[in-house]
Amino acid sequence: MSLKTIKGVREEKWAKLKVLAAKNRVSMGKMLENMVESYPKYAESVWNKILYGEKNLSDDEAREMKKLVSRLRKEKWFVE
Numbered sequence: 001m002s003l004k005t006i007k008g009v010r011e012e013k014w015a016k017l018k019v020l021a022a023k024n025r026v027s028m029g030k031m032l033e034n035m036v037e038s039y040p041k042y043a044e045s046v047w048n049k050i051l052y053g054e055k056n057l058s059d060d061e062a063r064e065m066k067k068l069v070s071r072l073r074k075e076k077w078f079v080e
Contacts, residue, residue, distance in 0.1 A: 006014075021031040057065065 017031065018028065021028050024031065026034070
């Protein structure tokens with residue numbers, strides 16, 4: 001068995017991953033496998049909540065906010 005490393009992973013994050021694996025009583029390899037397999041489903045559900053979830057603003061409020069932001073940007077010489 002060869003030793004594999006992941007470039008750019010800080011020690012504290014690596015330690016947290018080891019603790020998670022130990023709590024779930026699985027090996028590090030199995031833990032990473034589970035994370036990789038579940039990530040697409042997780043990411044899709046997050047985007048579905050963002051794109052199709054309940055609106056924070058009504059359509060009228062959103063239009064008014066867009067007008068206000070546009071006016072403020074023009075006053076302060078921001079490029080749109």
